[in-house]
Amino acid sequence: MRGRPGPGGMKGKVDKPKNMSKTLKRLLNYMSDKLYLVGIVVILAITATIFQIRTPKILGQATTEIFNGLMKAKGMMEQGEAVTKIPINFEKIAHILLLVLALYAASALFGFFQQFIMTRVTQRTVYQLRKEFNEKMNRLPISYFDTHSNGDIMSRAINDMDNIASTLQQSLTQFLTSIVMLVGILIMMFSISWKLTLVALLTVPLSLIVTLIVAPKSQVFFGKQQRSLGLLNNQIEETYGAHTVAKSFNHEDRDIEKFEEENETLYQASWKAQFISTVIMPLMDFIKNIGYIFVAVLGGIQVAHGQLPLGDVQAFMQYTNQFSQPIGQLASIVNTIQATLASAERIFEVLDELEMVDDIVEAPIVTSDSKIIFKEVAFGYTPEKRLMKQVNFEVKSGEKIAIVGPTGAGKTTMINLLERFYDIDGGNIYYEGQDIRNMTREKLRSNFSMVLQDTWLFTGTIYDNIRYGNLEASEEDIYRAAKAAHVDEFVRRLPEGYQTILNEEASNISQGQRQLITIARAFLVNPDVLILDEATSSVDTRTEILIQKAMENLLQNRTSFVVAHRLSTIRDADQILVMDQGDILETGNHDELMEQKGFYADLYNSQFSNSAPI
Numbered sequence: 001m002r003g004r005p006g007p008g009g010m011k012g013k014v015d016k017p018k019n020m021s022k023t024l025k026r027l028l029n030y031m032s033d034k035l036y037l038v039g040i041v042v043i044l045a046i047t048a049t050i051f052q053i054r055t056p057k058i059l060g061q062a063t064t065e066i067f068n069g070l071m072k073a074k075g076m077m078e079q080g081e082a083v084t085k086i087p088i089n090f091e092k093i094a095h096i097l098l099l100v101l102a103l104y105a106a107s108a109l110f111g112f113f114q115q116f117i118m119t120r121v122t123q124r125t126v127y128q129l130r131k132e133f134n135e136k137m138n139r140l141p142i143s144y145f146d147t148h149s150n151g152d153i154m155s156r157a158i159n160d161m162d163n164i165a166s167t168l169q170q171s172l173t174q175f176l177t178s179i180v181m182l183v184g185i186l187i188m189m190f191s192i193s194w195k196l197t198l199v200a201l202l203t204v205p206l207s208l209i210v211t212l213i214v215a216p217k218s219q220v221f222f223g224k225q226q227r228s229l230g231l232l233n234n235q236i237e238e239t240y241g242a243h244t245v246a247k248s249f250n251h252e253d254r255d256i257e258k259f260e261e262e263n264e265t266l267y268q269a270s271w272k273a274q275f276i277s278t279v280i281m282p283l284m285d286f287i288k289n290i291g292y293i294f295v296a297v298l299g300g301i302q303v304a305h306g307q308l309p310l311g312d313v314q315a316f317m318q319y320t321n322q323f324s325q326p327i328g329q330l331a332s333i334v335n336t337i338q339a340t341l342a343s344a345e346r347i348f349e350v351l352d353e354l355e356m357v358d359d360i361v362e363a364p365i366v367t368s369d370s371k372i373i374f375k376e377v378a379f380g381y382t383p384e385k386r387l388m389k390q391v392n393f394e395v396k397s398g399e400k401i402a403i404v405g406p407t408g409a410g411k412t413t414m415i416n417l418l419e420r421f422y423d424i425d426g427g428n429i430y431y432e433g434q435d436i437r438n439m440t441r442e443k444l445r446s447n448f449s450m451v452l453q454d455t456w457l458f459t460g461t462i463y464d465n466i467r468y469g470n471l472e473a474s475e476e477d478i479y480r481a482a483k484a485a486h487v488d489e490f491v492r493r494l495p496e497g498y499q500t501i502l503n504e505e506a507s508n509i510s511q512g513q514r515q516l517i518t519i520a521r522a523f524l525v526n527p528d529v530l531i532l533d534e535a536t537s538s539v540d541t542r543t544e545i546l547i548q549k550a551m552e553n554l555l556q557n558r559t560s561f562v563v564a565h566r567l568s569t570i571r572d573a574d575q576i577l578v579m580d581q582g583d584i585l586e587t588g589n590h591d592e593l594m595e596q597k598g599f600y601a602d603l604y605n606s607q608f609s610n611s612a613p614i
Contacts, residue, residue, distance in 0.1 A: 023341045026348060027164070030125045037121050041114050045177045048110035051103045053184040056318040057192070058103070062096040064311030065089055114173060122168040130161055132351060139355040142421040143381075151234020156350060159229060160343035167340035171333045178326035178333065185326070189319050192312045193302070196295055200320050203291035207327045210283045214276060221273035222339035226346060228266040235262050277335040288324035295320045356441065363428055363435035370394040371432060371529070371559050372418070378426035379417060379582075386425070387413060387582035395559060395575070402570035403563045404603065405579035411563045413582070415531055418561070419445055449527035455514040457506040462491055462517060463498040469521035477524060485520035487513075530560040567604045576600065 031038060069088030133156075145153075189197040239246060239255045246255050299313040366373065372395040380386040387410055395401050403411045416422050417429060420441050429436050436444050449469070457465050466478050466487070473481075482488045482498075490513055494500045506514050522530060564570050571590045578586040578593065578600045585599050593600040 019345075020338070020341050023345050023348065024337070027341070027344050030128055031121060031168075034121045034124065037117055041118050041121070041173060042176060044110045044114040044117070045173055046180050048107045048114060049177050049180040050184060051107035051110070053181060053188055055100050055103045055107075056315040056322075057188055057312070058096060059100050060309070060311030060313075060315035062093045062100075062311065063314045064309040065093055065096070067310040118173050119169060122165060125168060126161060126165040129164065129347065130157075133157060133161070133347060136351050136353070136355075140350075140353055141356045142416070144353055149231075149234035151232070151237045152230035153350075154237070155226070155230035155233045156346050159233075160226065160346050163226075163340050163343040164347070167336055171336050171340070174329060175333050175337075178329040181322070182326040182330075185319050185323050189316060189323070192316045192319075193299075193308060196299055196302075196316055196320075199294050199298055200291050200323060202294075203287050203324070204327070206287045207284060207324065210280060210287070214280055214283070218273050218276040218335050218338060221269050221276065222335075223342040224269035225266065225273050226339075226342055228262065228269050230346075232259075232262045232266050235259060273339070277332070280332065280335070284324055284327065288321070291324070292317070292320055358440055359437065361435055361437045363430075363438065366430050366433045368394070368430075368433060369396060370430075371397040371399075373430040374414075374427070375430065376427035377417065377424050377429060379413065379422065379424045381413075381422075389583065390427070391582075391584055393575075393577060393584060393587060395561075397559055398557050399574040400560045400562065400570075400572070402573035402576045403561060403579060404565075404567060404570065404576060404600065406603075408581075409579040410582040411579055412533060414577075414579070415450075415533055415561065415563065418531075419448055419450070447528040448531060449522040449525040449529075450531040450533065451515075451518050451522045452533050455506070455511070455518050457502050457514055457517060459502060461499050461501055462487075462494075465502060465517055466520050466524060469524040470526070473524050481520045481524040484523055485516050487516045487520045490516075528559065530558055531563075532560065533563045567600075567607060578603075 066088055069086055073086045137153075186197070189200060235258060239259070246252055296317065299308065299316060302308040303310050303313050374391050374393050377388055377391040378386060379388045391414075403414060405411055413422075417424055418436075420436055423437060431439065431444065431447070458468070463478065466482060467473060469481075470477070479488065482491065490509075491498055491500070500508075502508060509517075519532075562570055562573065570576060574589065575587060576589060576593055577584050578598075580599065586593055586596065588596070594604065
């Protein structure tokens, strides 16, 4: 049941500054119980990278061997000697090539096991995060859902979780291998020529400038992109979920306009985030090519003067080309991690929300024959504005209590308080002599069953939707509840009967039929207290009369609360609570209230005098 929204919600949070280091540390803590696997991944990544780094220099030895053989043959020809066979040691070259092939194969094998293990680590980590998120959803108060859109919650649960999974799967190992490769290549370059290495390193400051200046700018836009995506999801869900209403009110143009506004906001944030993140690589390539040119020229000069073997220069050129690759990867990973941390913060915002608490209050056990007692109850959705100031009434076992009043009078709020969807600010609510705040919400709600004005049915058979009320119910119990709620009549006429599959919106049956199914589901629970919140508002008059007759039997020896706008349906109530602006103005049965000629009488008479509906 939804109450009136309170303050806060998503707005007001989205513009807070981000604590990236704290979020990263918290995210990595989810992998703390898998550190031994992460350690294995680190060893495999380092080993695979080392094998890959060693191969260019070893391969350069083959080039040097061929070059030396050609130079030797050229010298022999210049001296007039006949060259029948070029003096190249092909057996040595073959050994070198086999060694290179073995190193590449070993690197690939270690890389495979690294990814295999990391996949398991990542999926278990995200599984734990999803589990905590889902469990948190069950512990959050109703006020959270009243102040946060469904689209935003779904975006956090799906889109943000997918971002985290993707980054943990790919970027962490890539981040590690990039660092190992960067250090390893630097060592190999120094082992070949310190002069060429210094020339190559001249481009590093330029690369760092690109990374440190350009990369952080994308973080802001990635955060806006995720928030805009959540708002757009919510707008789409609302529009598509109520497309019939939108069409009947000719609201398509306005909905399209709102969609275009949200889509434009998402577009602006997305293209800026993606552009800034993708422009880094072209800049890095440009800087890399500048260094490549200088190394090629200087290396060629050293080979010409016999200061370096040709194979070493070849290897160095490969290292120069590879040197900028880990730098570029690190820059790209920084962007990815920033986008992921923006998603992680959105997840942690939910996990850090205040939960429902079951604090014990000092309230004596009340000895009374009343099942439910409201004693000086005070409540407000916001501290600044109290809706209820001092509500008092008692309900005896088996009584039918009707709650009536104009829109916003506090009818639904009273039900919210009774089921502890919200806790009261003052006074006491007793159930069977015990303050409900001293009962767990699960125990309290196990005594209630509710039928709301807004029907909720899941995709599945009609039989399963009724059985949802009591999974332990027998088939006979389910059919009995269906007959009592007059569901059996129309279900038997369906081709598949009780095995008819309801679609996502249950639009393959009428609104009235959907409401009847929810009523049958409530009957199946066999609750101590039955709550009907506008439950028959979507049912035609004939069906409503049938339901009222069925309720006379079903509500025997059972306490019930009925919230209704059509006052003719609650004339037989034992007690009618007439509410306005959160206060109870009048109490009594129908005849008593009509004799008083007060607020209730005016409401009742207005429904039969062509006045505006209540």
